Amino acid sequence: MIQETYPMTVGGEEVLSERELLAGVEDGLMMDSTDSVRYIILHCSATRCDRDYTVEQLLHDHRARGFRTIGYHFYVRRDGTVSQHRRLLEVGAHCRPFNRCSIGVCYEGGLDAEGHPADTLTPEQTDRLERLLLKLLRTFPKAQLRGHRDMPGSVPKACPCLDCRNVFRAIL
Numbered sequence: 001m002i003q004e005t006y007p008m009t010v011g012g013e014e015v016l017s018e019r020e021l022l023a024g025v026e027d028g029l030m031m032d033s034t035d036s037v038r039y040i041i042l043h044c045s046a047t048r049c050d051r052d053y054t055v056e057q058l059l060h061d062h063r064a065r066g067f068r069t070i071g072y073h074f075y076v077r078r079d080g081t082v083s084q085h086r087r088l089l090e091v092g093a094h095c096r097p098f099n100r101c102s103i104g105v106c107y108e109g110g111l112d113a114e115g116h117p118a119d120t121l122t123p124e125q126t127d128r129l130e131r132l133l134l135k136l137l138r139t140f141p142k143a144q145l146r147g148h149r150d151m152p153g154s155v156p157k158a159c160p161c162l163d164c165r166n167v168f169r170a171i172l
């Protein structure tokens with residue numbers, strides 16, 4: 001018999017709403033091994049370069065979309081602060097249908113002051129991202145670095161608003 005009231009327990013985890021249940025079909029599952037990770041996918045937060053988009057705002061917005069927590073594994077603020085939101089082999093919620101074989105990294109920015117897509121990386125972000133991406137590429141030897149827009153069928157055509165493999169060519 002199917003329980004139809006929320007919160008309900010699915011697979012030992014409490015599910016608060018139907019929206020969360022639907023979003024959670026893969027959200028939070030674990031990948032099998034380091035070989036499962038085929039892509040390191042870079043995103044931007046689509047924030048204007050003169051605005052802040054804090055971890056708290058990101059968490060709020062992703063919860064509103066029905067995610068359990070922030071959908072990316074890592075978030076890099078303009079000042080270079082890095083935060084981790086998923087365990088490394090945890091399935092994220094950032095790039096369907098590739099969530100089961102990728103790590104999601106997002107940087108704060110991606111829009112110029114007028115709201116147009118632009119490479120807004122600060123020197124601090126570039127430095128921290130280079131180190132983080134290099135570490136991930138070493139941890140996951142089968143993985144390739146890609147921008148969100150480079151993935152087949154990606155909906156936000158601009159994300160991450162820069163040529164990922166060119167910007168980070170020094171570590172590839």
Ligand SMILES: [Zn+2]
Nearest residue numbers: 043044148159
């Ligand atoms: Zn994206």
